[in-house]
Amino acid sequence: DSATWQRARQLFGAARRITALTGAGVSTASGIPDFRGPDGLWTRNPQAARLSDIDSYLADEDVRVHAWRARAENPAWHAEPNAAHRAFVDLDAAGRLGALLTQNIDELHQRAGLARDRVLELHGTMRRTVCVHCGATGAMTEALQRVADGEPDPDCRACGGILKSATVFFGQALDTEVLREARRACLDCDLFVAAGTSLTVHPAAGFAELAARAGAKLIICNAEPTPYDEIADAVLRGPLTEVLPDLASAPLIDSDEP
Numbered sequence: 001d002s003a004t005w006q007r008a009r010q011l012f013g014a015a016r017r018i019t020a021l022t023g024a025g026v027s028t029a030s031g032i033p034d035f036r037g038p039d040g041l042w043t044r045n046p047q048a049a050r051l052s053d054i055d056s057y058l059a060d061e062d063v064r065v066h067a068w069r070a071r072a073e074n075p076a077w078h079a080e081p082n083a084a085h086r087a088f089v090d091l092d093a094a095g096r097l098g099a100l101l102t103q104n105i106d107e108l109h110q111r112a113g114l115a116r117d118r119v120l121e122l123h124g125t126m127r128r129t130v131c132v133h134c135g136a137t138g139a140m141t142e143a144l145q146r147v148a149d150g151e152p153d154p155d156c157r158a159c160g161g162i163l164k165s166a167t168v169f170f171g172q173a174l175d176t177e178v179l180r181e182a183r184r185a186c187l188d189c190d191l192f193v194a195a196g197t198s199l200t201v202h203p204a205a206g207f208a209e210l211a212a213r214a215g216a217k218l219i220i221c222n223a224e225p226t227p228y229d230e231i232a233d234a235v236l237r238g239p240l241t242e243v244l245p246d247l248a249s250a251p252l253i254d255s256d257e258p
């Protein structure tokens with residue numbers, strides 16, 4: 001309703017140091033389906049989650065072959081950033097974005113023009129590979145070329161180990177340095193904005209609460225309810241390609257105003 005909308009714009013206008021957390025919902029308008037939304041990959045095919053489970057991936061060659069095929073077919077390879085991604089670039093240009101924490105692995109925030117050091121990729125990136133044995137990394141496009149050339153499950157060139165995308169699988173821990181910086185960004189902001197995330201994957205989901213407890217205002221922008229809506233100062237359900245540019249263009253107001 002319009003009261004919520006006005007309140008959100010006020011909170012935004014008063015904020016000087018914003019930490020944002022984004023999820024798959026900011027990229028759906030770019031043609032990349034989310035996982036748990038109504039049209040989500042896992043909503044339509046719950047089995048697909050197995051491809052991102054580290055134990056299944058290591059134990060079962062069929063899972064890996066399937067995963068390589070899915071990587072090659074990921075619509076993210078042909079996706080362009082949208083107005084939601086650009087809204088964060090504008091905020092950053094205005095010097096108001098402390099950090100952008102993202103669960104997305106598509107790099108569309110960076111492609112929209114956000115500096116790499118502004119983006120904390122909580123779940124890694126689909127554009128790189130990593131060997132689970134020696135840790136060697138490489139370009140995903142090279143590995144996918146090997147798949148196209150007839151290797152259904154390409155191994156690590158350095159040690160022969162199992163290769164995966166440089167993303168955090170279920171059963172894997174997040175990078176400790178990235179986590180540390182993300183926590184710091186939550187404690188060091190006056191407004192925390194969660195956008196396009198169902199806030200169900202931990203530890204990322206807990207960041208909203210961490211920031212709110214530390215005194216930041218909390219705005220949640222998501223089409224569906226999240227477990228943290230109750231503690232939010234404003235919840236906006238509209239499409240992110242409209243909601244985020246609108247918020248980012250809210251007039252700056254003196255934070256001492258009522």
Ligand code: NAD
Pocket residue numbers: 022023024025026027028029032033034035036037038040103104105106107123196197198199200201221222223224237238239240241
């Ligand atoms: P999620 O699928 O759990 O939730 C996405 C939420 O966004 C849903 O609640 C949905 O209602 C909402 N949403 C979708 N489109 C929207 C729009 N246009 N406007 C407003 N709301 C919209 O996603 P999550 O919380 O990010 O967790 C999923 C996990 O999957 C993450 O770990 C992420 O790494 C990964 N993932 C990444 C991508 C990507 O990189 N683009 C895509 C799918 C999944």
